[in-house]
Amino acid sequence: MIETVYIENQIKKHPRTKKILSRFKKKINIVYCDHYGEIFNIKSQNFRIQKKKPALILAKKEGKKLHDIPKTFSIGGKKNYYFSHMLNCIYDCEYCFLQGKHMSAHYLLFVNYEDFFVEIKKKIKQNCLEKSYFFSGYDCDSLAFDGITNFVDCFLPIFEKNKNAILELRTKSVQIHKILKHKPINNCIIAFSFTPENISKLIEHKVPSVKKRIVAMKKLADAGWKVGLRFDPIIPACNFAKIYENLFKDIALNISKESVHSISFGMMRFPKKMFKKMIKEYPNKKIISLNFKNNNGIYSYSKEVQKKLENIVIKKLKKYMKDVPIYNCKV
Amino acid sequence: MHKTNEINIVVAMKREAMPLINYWDLKENSKKFYSNKKKKINLIISGIGKKRAENATIYLAEKTNNNSFFLNIGIAGHKNYKLGEIILISKITDNKTKYSWYPSLLWKTKIKKTPLITVGFPKIRYTTNFLYDMEASGFFKGAREFVGPEMVQCIKIISDNKKSSILNISSNKIENWINNKITIIDKLIKEFLKV
Numbered sequence: 103m104i105e106t107v108y109i110e111n112q113i114k115k116h117p118r119t120k121k122i123l124s125r126f127k128k129k130i131n132i133v134y135c136d137h138y139g140e141i142f143n144i145k146s147q148n149f150r151i152q153k154k155k156p157a158l159i160l161a162k163k164e165g166k167k168l169h170d171i172p173k174t175f176s177i178g179g180k181k182n183y184y185f186s187h188m189l190n191c192i193y194d195c196e197y198c199f200l201q202g203k204h205m206s207a208h209y210l211l212f213v214n215y216e217d218f219f220v221e222i223k224k225k226i227k228q229n230c231l232e233k234s235y236f237f238s239g240y241d242c243d244s245l246a247f248d249g250i251t252n253f254v255d256c257f258l259p260i261f262e263k264n265k266n267a268i269l270e271l272r273t274k275s276v277q278i279h280k281i282l283k284h285k286p287i288n289n290c291i292i293a294f295s296f297t298p299e300n301i302s303k304l305i306e307h308k309v310p311s312v313k314k315r316i317v318a319m320k321k322l323a324d325a326g327w328k329v330g331l332r333f334d335p336i337i338p339a340c341n342f343a344k345i346y347e348n349l350f351k352d353i354a355l356n357i358s359k360e361s362v363h364s365i366s367f368g369m370m371r372f373p374k375k376m377f378k379k380m381i382k383e384y385p386n387k388k389i390i391s392l393n394f395k396n397n398n399g400i401y402s403y404s405k406e407v408q409k410k411l412e413n414i415v416i417k418k419l420k421k422y423m424k425d426v427p428i429y430n431c432k433v
Numbered sequence: 434m435h436k437t438n439e440i441n442i443v444v445a446m447k448r449e450a451m452p453l454i455n456y457w458d459l460k461e462n463s464k465k466f467y468s469n470k471k472k473k474i475n476l477i478i479s480g481i482g483k484k485r486a487e488n489a490t491i492y493l494a495e496k497t498n499n500n501s502f503f504l505n506i507g508i509a510g511h512k513n514y515k516l517g518e519i520i521l522i523s524k525i526t527d528n529k530t531k532y533s534w535y536p537s538l539l540w541k542t543k544i545k546k547t548p549l550i551t552v553g554f555p556k557i558r559y560t561t562n563f564l565y566d567m568e569a570s571g572f573f574k575g576a577r578e579f580v581g582p583e584m585v586q587c588i589k590i591i592s593d594n595k596k597s598s599i600l601n602i603s604s605n606k607i608e609n610w611i612n613n614k615i616t617i618i619d620k621l622i623k624e625f626l627k628v
Contacts, residue, residue: 106523106538106546131538131546133523141535146581151628155539 104250106131106157108141108208113162118213118252122160125250137161142189142206149383152207153194158250163187163212167221171237174432177291177330177364179235179268183225186241187212187253193243193274194307196387197335200241202376209247215256222260226267236261239272239293246275254280262287270330276310276318286326291363293330294319296353298345301337305388312349316356323361330363331423334431335370336411338392338403347418354422365423367415368431369402370394377401400433438498440622441576442476443490443505445568448604450478452611453506456619465489466496474622475501483527483551483571490575502625503576503585506618508592508607509549509566512559516597517610519617520564522587524548527570534573537583540624544617549589555599564589583628588621590614 107130113119114134123130135141138161171182189210190200201207212218226234238244238257248254254271258281261269265287272293281292296302299312310318319329331353339345370389372380374396381390394401402408412430419428444450450467453459457474459467465478475497479489490503514520523546526533538546548563551570559565569587576585590610593599611618 108535131523133535133546133548135524135533135535140533144582146577147537148581148583151539151581151583152537157538 103128103155104130104158104209105155106133108133108135108138108157108159110134110138110161111136113160113213116162116213118215119160121252122211122213122250138210142204142208142210144205147205147207149201149204149207153201156190157208159208159210160213161210162214163217167218168225168236172433174430175366176235177270177366177429178427179233181225181229181232181234182237183234184237184240185218185222187215187218187238187257188242188247188251190241191243192246193309195309196305196307196384197337197370197389199372199376199380201383202372202380203241209242211247211251218257219260222267223264226264230266233266233268235268235270237270237272239270243273243275244271245273245277245281248275248277248280252280254284258284258287258290261290265289272330272332274306274309274315276314278318278322281322281327282325286328288328291328291330292319292322293332295332295334296349297333297335297337298339298349300345301339305337312352316353319353320356323357327361328363329357329361331365333365333367333415336367336415337370337389338407338411342411343414343418346415347421350418350422359423359426362423362426364427364429365419366429366431367419369408369411371400371402371433374399374401402433439473439475439501440626441490441493441497441501441503442474443479443486443493443503443568443572444476445479445481445486445507446607447478448607449507449611450476452608452615453618456615466493479568479572482567483553483569483574485571486568487571487575490572491578494576494579499579501580501584502628503572503580504622504625505569505572505587506611507566507568507589508602508610509564509589510556510559510593510599511547511564511591512562512595514547514564514591514594516591516594516606517613518591519544519614520589520591521546521621522549522564522569522589525569525573525587526550526563527574528552530570532570534570534577534585535582536573536586539583539628540621542621542624544621549587557598559595564591586625588618
């Protein structure tokens, strides 16, 4: 529940700022600031304390809006970019890199969507000979905060008009009603992230259950939307092969493979600095007990464990999702 | 996660401090420095002005535990707010440097939240909708050297407004205003320490 909204002075009269504020039913405390960094980027903030009651910061995104994605993280395209209209997430997954990436747990929302549209369209034009892939959901959950951000209604029309671009909305949310109001377009993928239910319950705090996410995904698939399956991070656990197989099986029973655009998976991985910060912020994390190795500055499972997990995942996925493209997100 | 052990309170004047000293049964440790070890409350009387507030806050921080919570309590003016009204400060701006601090507002409270400007001299004209005081920016500057924004807060009680200027403030009135709000302050402190 948001109780405090910080607003940059330069966007206090922005129409989207006014609309966002009108969506809060309860009285909120509004504080104006010159730049979001005065709140978001200051030193010695306690991420865990703030996470208990994060504030919302409304700001203007300056500078570059699109960022390149490593080729190994693609889902079939050569031109891949991610963009973040928002930083931080309403969920609290213990493995989430956001808690090591930002100083603050407050939700930072950039209201100047139109500036994102300009860059997206420019990139599409630049890459007119091939498809451009745009990924949302790296620095926030694409849908979880849609009731406030209205992200879907604003961004989908850009892709409805630009078929040479693919949009991936990555989410763990079941907030799909706004998408369902739109006619399905085949250049938008609603990509759902999963870990097996028993792992999710333990370490994906506040996230809707796997069952609810599968139901939401089914509704979208039935309505004609393309969905994506994202198993990133893969988490080693007791009965690894069995629990992952059960998860793939549950999904396959509900979603026809024709509706699945792609599958991707990846091991848990953190740059050294981020890993150290996460341990410091949250020393009781369950994931700390996993045996992380430093592989050239990236903390992940040992090469042997990675190979073993990869083989199991690919084998089981092929069993239940035959012919669906599978991508291994390697660093 | 931090484990808060103590609360460090900075107050400018003895008249503001007396009701708090009496309520929490604080004992004088050294000149202008009071504490109740059982209740884990420390209080210092800084004197008027932001530099004094900053120095007193640093003194208190160096004397006490690393994970202490810092609170500034005092009087302040506002154009329209009623005399004696209690306010939780949402933003502190130093009038001279224009630097601002934003204490995290994590607390379950119905107390009104308003920004504040710290000025070098008493403010007679209220040109904004902010509160005006003479210590908070110094207090924040000092406290934030030691702890994060979740651990520093500021509570003000309205002492003057456009109908009743600073010239009408008296020692008795200050004591009465603080006394009238002391149970709310005590409750709020308990909320702060839940962090």
